[in-house]
Amino acid sequence: MGSDFPAKPKSTILVHSTSNMAVTKLFLRPHSLPLSTLPSILLLPKISSLPKKLTILSLCNFTTTTQPQISDPNLFLYGPSLHKGTNPTIPQSQLPITAFTKPSHRLQLQEENEEEEEDNLINAKNFSRVFDIAALRVPAKDCFALESRLRGHLLNWPRIHNIARVAGDEVEEELAELLTNPSREADDENALVSLNRRMYGKSEGDGECLSPVLYREKLAKTFDSRGYVKFRNLAKMSRPNQRKKRRDEEDEGSEGGEGKKRLRKGEFSVLEVVDDEEEEGEDLKGLLGDEFEGRKKWRGSTRLLLLDERCANGSVEDLPEAIKVAMKENTGKSMCPTLELVRCKLTLFYDYWQMNEILEALLPEGMIIPSAFETVGHIVHLNLRDEHLPYKKLIAKVVLDKHKPKIQTVVNKIDAIDNDYRTMQLEVLSGNHSLVTTVVENGLRFQVDLAKVYWNSRLATERQRLLNSFTRSDVVCDVFSGVGPIAMSAARIVKRVYANDLNPHAIEYLERNSVLNKLERKIKVFNMDGRRFINAMFASDKAKSITQVVMNLPNDAAEYLDAFRGILVDRSMDEEFTLPKIHVYGFSKAQDPEFDFHQRIRIALSEVAVDVETRRVRLVAPGKWMLCASFILPKSVAFAKPTLNM
Numbered sequence: 001m002g003s004d005f006p007a008k009p010k011s012t013i014l015v016h017s018t019s020n021m022a023v024t025k026l027f028l029r030p031h032s033l034p035l036s037t038l039p040s041i042l043l044l045p046k047i048s049s050l051p052k053k054l055t056i057l058s059l060c061n062f063t064t065t066t067q068p069q070i071s072d073p074n075l076f077l078y079g080p081s082l083h084k085g086t087n088p089t090i091p092q093s094q095l096p097i098t099a100f101t102k103p104s105h106r107l108q109l110q111e112e113n114e115e116e117e118e119d120n121l122i123n124a125k126n127f128s129r130v131f132d133i134a135a136l137r138v139p140a141k142d143c144f145a146l147e148s149r150l151r152g153h154l155l156n157w158p159r160i161h162n163i164a165r166v167a168g169d170e171v172e173e174e175l176a177e178l179l180t181n182p183s184r185e186a187d188d189e190n191a192l193v194s195l196n197r198r199m200y201g202k203s204e205g206d207g208e209c210l211s212p213v214l215y216r217e218k219l220a221k222t223f224d225s226r227g228y229v230k231f232r233n234l235a236k237m238s239r240p241n242q243r244k245k246r247r248d249e250e251d252e253g254s255e256g257g258e259g260k261k262r263l264r265k266g267e268f269s270v271l272e273v274v275d276d277e278e279e280e281g282e283d284l285k286g287l288l289g290d291e292f293e294g295r296k297k298w299r300g301s302t303r304l305l306l307l308d309e310r311c312a313n314g315s316v317e318d319l320p321e322a323i324k325v326a327m328k329e330n331t332g333k334s335m336c337p338t339l340e341l342v343r344c345k346l347t348l349f350y351d352y353w354q355m356n357e358i359l360e361a362l363l364p365e366g367m368i369i370p371s372a373f374e375t376v377g378h379i380v381h382l383n384l385r386d387e388h389l390p391y392k393k394l395i396a397k398v399v400l401d402k403h404k405p406k407i408q409t410v411v412n413k414i415d416a417i418d419n420d421y422r423t424m425q426l427e428v429l430s431g432n433h434s435l436v437t438t439v440v441e442n443g444l445r446f447q448v449d450l451a452k453v454y455w456n457s458r459l460a461t462e463r464q465r466l467l468n469s470f471t472r473s474d475v476v477c478d479v480f481s482g483v484g485p486i487a488m489s490a491a492r493i494v495k496r497v498y499a500n501d502l503n504p505h506a507i508e509y510l511e512r513n514s515v516l517n518k519l520e521r522k523i524k525v526f527n528m529d530g531r532r533f534i535n536a537m538f539a540s541d542k543a544k545s546i547t548q549v550v551m552n553l554p555n556d557a558a559e560y561l562d563a564f565r566g567i568l569v570d571r572s573m574d575e576e577f578t579l580p581k582i583h584v585y586g587f588s589k590a591q592d593p594e595f596d597f598h599q600r601i602r603i604a605l606s607e608v609a610v611d612v613e614t615r616r617v618r619l620v621a622p623g624k625w626m627l628c629a630s631f632i633l634p635k636s637v638a639f640a641k642p643t644l645n646m
């Protein structure tokens with residue numbers, strides 16, 4: 001079992017240097033969680049190696065009150081896990097397509113090489129696991145009733161439906177009736193065989209397949225002579241339904257032989273029935289007594305009810321009482337028992353496993369599994385720790401595989417944001433290299449280029465909160481607007497918005513976004529320094545109308561408040577003025593962040609008596625708060641002698 005596990009690359013990393021980049025290639029070694037290290041209570045004995053009665057008892061205890069005490073939850077062995085099952089050697093063609101997706105077109109040779117290397121980073125085959133499962137084959141019409149009756153005994157694995165279908169489980173009603181009706185066919189075994197052959201399109205003598213037309217004609221003749229009038233669905237029967245046709249085609253195309261099928265995109269599991277009819281017949285005989293001997297198999301449309309994994313290797317006698325009772329009841333009623341215990345193989349592929357399961361198997365033991373990341377449109381933005389950097393491409397590939405198709409690109413932040421435009425230094429680790437994406441927030445669409453402009457989806461709630469305080473009569477000045485998440489959302493509510501940003505790219509996107517959202521008539525856009533913008537706005541005839549000012553540049557916005565000193569000094573004190581409400585954002589690492597931020601505001605305004613409402617927005621780093629302070633611009637500040645020379 002151990003050798004089935006994918007890589008723990010700790011001791012086996014080779015770094016190949018290509019012309020201008022280093023590629024980390026990971027070689028697989030057995031997973032470092034051998035079963036021998038598990039507490040013996042968790043190692044369920046192979047059922048076949050124990051007396052059957054004893055097995056059932058010990059397994060029952062396991063599920064009820066006496067759950068084993070496990071210090072490490074990873075060691076709990078119930079449910080699907082990469083630490084369980086067997087790794088089949090399966091043909092490449094049957095592997096999920098998504099694990100080997102090749103880009104449709106490539107721009108440059110270098111990019112081509114990178115992508116190939118990216119594709120080869122993970123060998124999806126190592127993540128296939130085959131599990132032995134027992135199932136009840138039940139009549140299709142009864143499957144839902146039986147499912148709810150036996151619920152506690154069915155397979156309860158994430159994303160695996162416990163009512164399963166396999167090829168050939170659909171039989172036309174009329175044919176089923178004919179096949180199972182003892183008064184018509186029971187005595188005539190040959191007739192049954194013959195009919196069966198025709199049902200599957202075989203001619204009488206040579207076993208050759210008939211063409212669909214011949215097959216239909218032959219059936220028509222047969223049923224004509226035997227009461228065609230009763231056969232209402234002949235037309236439908238002669239044209240197999242689309243779903244069945246597709247299934248049959250898949251079966252034909254498969255390389256794995258009968259019963260196996262080629263996986264379609266998005267499929268992450270395959271169920272196959274393992275034939276053991278004789279053995280099962282013997283089992284039923286043991287359970288139901290000698291009467292069972294000689295009974296015929298029930299034929300008709302069926303479904304499989306997947307049984308709890310603890311029933312996997314047992315015989316009928318070992319099944320939980322509820323299942324045995326259902327089987328007994330059913331056998332008592334007719335000569336043909338309709339419930340049948342079958343053995344199955346359930347294969348789970350790379351696409352089945354969760355991101356953290358794959359990463360846990362791939363990364364060195366004890367390493368924190370990166371799980372939190374931010375999404376901006378089609379881009380996942382990681383913030384990897386130093387210890388993750390040697391595995392950054394591998395981590396990114398798993399993140400991409402697990403979030404496709406919504407996510408197309410995975411990037412990592414290289415440096416702290418420390419430039420004027422607050423843009424991030426990003427490294428594309430996986431997927432396509434386009435950093436231009438579209439984000440939908442509060443029902444608005446924003447195009448952004450993460451390489452050139454600032455965007456932070458985490459502020460969506462805060463932006464919404466701020467907007468809730470705006471009304472239809474407001475006129476808003478957004479001093480540091482970026483691509484316009486506040487300005488545009490405000491424009492939907494308020495009378496007018498004046499939006500400004502120093503970054504010309506941000507302004508370009510803001511203009512584009514306002515057109516995209518049909519808000520261009522409500523927003524006027526400026527591209528200048530924040531202080532100059534404040535000055536220009538309040539020096540103009542717009543000054544009187546402005547009711548709200550938003551200053552979202554948390555690093556330094558408080559210091560820009562000095563621009564408000566003396567902003568109305570040229571106006572007469574007697575003029576009617578509604579002074580604007582200012583919302584300014586800032587960071588603080590102080591013990592009392594509110595007090596600290598309030599102090600900064602007072603200093604910038606050179607005014608002590610400022611009545612400020614301060615709120616904590618979010619913790620951006622341990623001990624570092626982002627805050628929002630809101631206050632009405634004091635008259636004493638607006639009409640003060642200006643300290644700035646603009």
Ligand SMILES: C[S@@+](CC[C@H](N)C(=O)[O-])C[C@H]1O[C@@H](n2cnc3c(N)ncnc32)[C@H](O)[C@@H]1O
Binds near residue numbers: 455459503529531552
């Ligand atoms: C933290 S971002 C906020 C953007 C936007 N409010 C948002 O929520 O996405 C700050 C913005 O201020 C802009 N900026 C930085 N310095 C500036 C300045 N001196 N004057 C005007 N804008 C500036 C940056 O380009 C950036 O877009």
